[in-house]
Amino acid sequence: MRVALGFKAHSGWAALIGVGERDGDVEMTDRRRIALVDEEWQKQPYHAAEHLRSAAARDTVARGIDAAKKGAVRELQAAIARAHERHEDVSACAVLVGNPMPEWSVDEILAVHFRMHKAEGVLFRDVLLHAAAACGLRPVAVPEKASADDRGLQRTIEKLGKSAGPPWGKDQKDAARAALIALKNPIASRS
Numbered sequence: 001m002r003v004a005l006g007f008k009a010h011s012g013w014a015a016l017i018g019v020g021e022r023d024g025d026v027e028m029t030d031r032r033r034i035a036l037v038d039e040e041w042q043k044q045p046y047h048a049a050e051h052l053r054s055a056a057a058r059d060t061v062a063r064g065i066d067a068a069k070k071g072a073v074r075e076l077q078a079a080i081a082r083a084h085e086r087h088e089d090v091s092a093c094a095v096l097v098g099n100p101m102p103e104w105s106v107d108e109i110l111a112v113h114f115r116m117h118k119a120e121g122v123l124f125r126d127v128l129l130h131a132a133a134a135c136g137l138r139p140v141a142v143p144e145k146a147s148a149d150d151r152g153l154q155r156t157i158e159k160l161g162k163s164a165g166p167p168w169g170k171d172q173k174d175a176a177r178a179a180l181i182a183l184k185n186p187i188a189s190r191s
Helices: 045-049 054-085 106-110 113-134 151-164 170-184
Strands: 002-010 013-022 025-035 089-097 138-143
Touching: 002 054, 002 113, 002 170, 013 054, 013 113, 013 170, 025 054, 025 151, 025 170, 045 054, 045 106, 045 113, 054 089, 054 106, 054 113, 089 113, 089 170, 106 113, 113 138, 138 170, 151 170
Parallel strands: 002 089, 089 138
Antiparallel strands: 002 013, 013 025
């Protein structure tokens, strides 16, 4: 069975939903919360660097981003391994993304508190897309508002939730939407 993984990222973690299609029926193949970092400060590396001198701040942010990349690759490799154990072929990794962020430097981000929040939000979406490419999957950046009003897609998400049981909140629904978009559209745009 061909499978797509969908993610809804947060600071330091993400909701993961795997979906596959068999004989025209869509089914959930994986559902979990994954940790993208190991240490508390890595959830907000810009905040951790906020009061440091410029060089130390840049180093702290770089170490936080590196840790998040490694964590995302580790978790995606584990998801792919679980799928392979079930004889599934993971074809894509879809991540819900928001508006792009300007190309600010670390110093520019740290100068405005709101920018730190924006950068950390973008960071965890970006590391998941990076991990998809690093694992040989098709990375698919799905705009947060994409297909939100597609009634057929919403019915499929509701059906998946009923079959899975709780928890089936907004994070799981959003991750499922991303996965379904990637599964149903094999030529969806790469990030």
